[in-house]
Amino acid sequence: MVKFAHVSKNFGDIKALQDISFTVEKGEFVFITGPSGAGKTTLLKLILREILPNSGQIIFDGRDIVNLPEKSIPYLRQKIGVVFQDYKVINERTVKENVEVPLAVAGINQDEWEARVNQVLKLIGLDKRSKLFPLQLSGGELQRVSLARALVINPKLILADEPTGNLDWETADAIMDLFEKINKEGKTVIMATHNKHVVEKLKKRVIHINEGKLVGHGEKRKLKVKVEEV
Numbered sequence: 001m002v003k004f005a006h007v008s009k010n011f012g013d014i015k016a017l018q019d020i021s022f023t024v025e026k027g028e029f030v031f032i033t034g035p036s037g038a039g040k041t042t043l044l045k046l047i048l049r050e051i052l053p054n055s056g057q058i059i060f061d062g063r064d065i066v067n068l069p070e071k072s073i074p075y076l077r078q079k080i081g082v083v084f085q086d087y088k089v090i091n092e093r094t095v096k097e098n099v100e101v102p103l104a105v106a107g108i109n110q111d112e113w114e115a116r117v118n119q120v121l122k123l124i125g126l127d128k129r130s131k132l133f134p135l136q137l138s139g140g141e142l143q144r145v146s147l148a149r150a151l152v153i154n155p156k157l158i159l160a161d162e163p164t165g166n167l168d169w170e171t172a173d174a175i176m177d178l179f180e181k182i183n184k185e186g187k188t189v190i191m192a193t194h195n196k197h198v199v200e201k202l203k204k205r206v207i208h209i210n211e212g213k214l215v216g217h218g219e220k221r222k223l224k225v226k227v228e229e230v
Contacts, residue, residue, distance in 0.1 A: 001026040007056030034209040040192035081150030085162040096130040140171035160191040
């Protein structure tokens with residue numbers, strides 16, 4: 001599904017990623033861990049083709065996305081759902097309207113919108129709050145909206161960047177249960193986090209990065225690396 005082969009990325013004199021190689025198989029749930037500034041978000045941006053590496057190869061869904069033509073990037077992103085730490089919802093639109101935005105961007109036939117939106121809102125437990133606005137929701141509910149928006153385009157891959165960073169533990173726990181449910185239904189999930197409790201709860205495979213280098217790679221229970229307490 002996703003393969004990094006000797007990938008490096010610099011921002012001026014800053015070496016954000018150095019010679020990173022790993023593979024994520026279809027249907028896997030993988031954590032990218034490491035302290036703030038380790039290179040986790042850079043790695044996700046590379047998968048999204050928001051930025052390009054200085055060297056190395058990145059394969060997604062059988063295609064080399066480093067050399068992907070500009071015109072093909074929107075089609076690449078239609079296969080990827082993204083969940084952000086800060087939700088990125090539109091305050092002037094209802095829950096339902098927020099979830100419809102990716103469908104409009106992807107050019108999905110409007111006749112399909114209602115069924116798709118209703119399906120994902122029911123999945124994440126917000127079907128009874130579809131007419132509310134973001135300012136009427138809790139942090140956990142806002143993150144559910146973000147997750148629904150990622151799922152509504154039926155992506156092959158879910159990228160999550162610190163999705164529990166702004167949530168209390170009880171709410172974060174519920175959100176992680178949703179991610180695990182989605183993964184069990186067949187979605188590949190790559191989640192960047194430095195939350196020790198989140199990683200220990202799910203016990204998925206971990207790729208640990210520190211100062212731009214891959215310093216640990218394997219099962220969580222076998223991997224002797226430090227994940228920050230938060």
